[in-house]
Amino acid sequence: MVKIAEEWLNSCAGCEIAILNIGDVLVDLLPSLEFVHIPVLIDHKYYGQVGERKNLDIPEAVVGIVSGGVRNSEHLEVLEKMRERCQILIALGTCATNGGIPALGNMDTLEDIQEFLFRGSPSTEPGPNPDHENYHVPKCFDRVSALDEHVKVDISLPGCPPHPDWITAAVLALLDGKTDIKLPERSVCDTCPTIRERKKGLGDLKRVLTTPEFDYSKPVNEMRCLLEQGFMCLGPVTRAGCSGMTGAAPRCIATRMPCRGCYGPISKDSLPIMDYIGALASVGYDTTRMPDRRGYLSRFNGAHGVLKKLG
Ligand code: SF4
Ligand code: SF4
Ligand code: SF4
Structure with a gap:
């Protein structure tokens, strides 16, 4: 039984749909896999079910799958915890491997983007930027980054979304003890x-x-x-x-x-x-x-x- 943890950061969930699109093969694989953490499918609180923990926690797993890039402080904290808890880390999808569509925002500064979003857009009532100090809103970084700009990534599966065949191939190879998986x-x-x-x-x-x-x-x-x-x-x-x-x-x-x-x-x-x-x-x-x-x-x-x- 291989324990798997999955996380989505600056992500649209299309990569998670690609996992489900594995279809019948996924059903065959399920007896060999144990999903210990996958927020898109199973409720699991970072700070304990009633907020009793002081620090963010994710269960240990052999394989960690992360979709989406890093845009804010919460993404980074979750990514670093996934790296700490998972023996093998897979970057799933082009947002995770190369920034994807959200990294188009890197052509502007964060100030420009916030100015437009909160005050400049014709359909928005002008207001201040989010108050991350007083309301625990994650701090937005000045650019979108790929996972390997922050932590070691063992396997990269690009695609928006990746074809399910590659996800299946990676899981099968990992079950076989192989980690050298490349497109x-x-x-x-x-x-x-x-x-x-x-x-x-x-x-x-x-x-x-x-x-x-x-x-x-x-x-x-x-x-x-x-x-x-x-x-x-x-x-x-x-x-x-x-x-x-x-x-x-x-x-x-x-x-x-x-x-x-x-x-x-x-x-x-x-x-x-x-x-x-x-x-x-x-x-x-x-x-x-x-x-x-x-x-x-x-x-x-x-x-x-x-x-x-x-x-
Ligand atoms: S060969 Fe195919 S993929 Fe390449 S440029 Fe032509 S149409 Fe596009
Ligand atoms: S042809 Fe393939 S790689 Fe190119 S945009 Fe379409 S799905 Fe993506
Ligand atoms: S790579 Fe594409 S499908 Fe995956 S999270 Fe990014 S935008 Fe969504």
Whole structure:
């Protein structure tokens, strides 16, 4: 029986849905697993059931799974306790591995964000910032960070959300005593069946909502590469894996939509912005005409100092 603790920090719960999406295999695995802490499913108070403890506590576990990045002091405290209590820590989802969508906020300062949220938004009655001193509201940090910026992470499973196949593979490997679990370091393009003509593109860059030129009655492997059609498909700079181990086309491409980069960079050392500008130039597009380049190319990848306020 392997004890598992699960936590969600700056998270939307989509990663927890991905755990449940394991489906029948999860039912088969359950006799080998004991969830000792999983707030999304089981009520467990950090300070004891009636608040009798002085310090936050989480039961000991062999495997700790954490979704979401770190935005405030409570996230950090919970993460550090998970690290202390769990032998193996899994960062689940791109928020946990790379900051995810919330790290787009790193393009602004906390002061700018609070000014807009509490006083600047047209639909908000102006008021002060939360009073974390007197009302125990967790203190917001000035940026969103990934888990490995604070604690040692043993296994990273990116994806927004990760495909259930990878969660299953990680759990099965751990049950088998293995901890060296990594997604392959290759791009979404490497797993994409579309036709690449290696010719220059078809004019201007297109808005993502424009319909690709394609006969929808045909299979996706008869569609011309979306980047070559002028869509800003981030397949060249995004890690493969979103269709799990099914061998199917990448999830967005299968629905004729460009990849938006939700699996994060291909490897820790890659430079997606530079690499993508090169990919666009190779099919003949003028990269200076690309709107909101930084935000678009780092939409899921703003932690680790990638996004910050300029000027
Ligand atoms: S990675 Fe995606 S699904 Fe998971 S918590 Fe973040 S936003 Fe939600
Ligand atoms: S750029 Fe997009 S459509 Fe083209 S091969 Fe890569 S993933 Fe497929
Ligand atoms: S195609 Fe890209 S954005 Fe879509 S699910 Fe796959 S990695 Fe994520």
